[in-house]
Amino acid sequence: MRQTTIALKSIDDVKKFVKIVCMYDFDVDMISGRHIVDAKSIMGIFSLDLSKPIKLEIHAIECDKFLEEIKEFAA
Structure with a gap:
């Protein structure tokens, strides 16, 4: 399992995420x-x-590609 923190600032961010x-x-x-x-x-x-950063728990060991795709949401 991996963890990171993201921020979603708009409805479009949520849809894209x-x-x-x-x-x-x-x-x-x-x-x-x-x-x-x-x-x-x-x-x-x-x-x-959504006004605060949100913690993500990713239930996978190999998730580097996923983390790269969501880096624009990094908090």
Whole structure:
């Protein structure tokens, strides 16, 4: 498992992020405070406080390509 922190500042950021995450078979969780949601769920993401950075838990060992694709969202 790998972890990183991201920031999603607009609705377009959320849509683009979910599109990227959905291209991968492994699970990605988003953690904000005590709330954990599936990063492939747009509705779940909008239930989080997007004004703060969000922690990602990537449930894969080989995820360098994924991390490269989401680097524009790095917090």
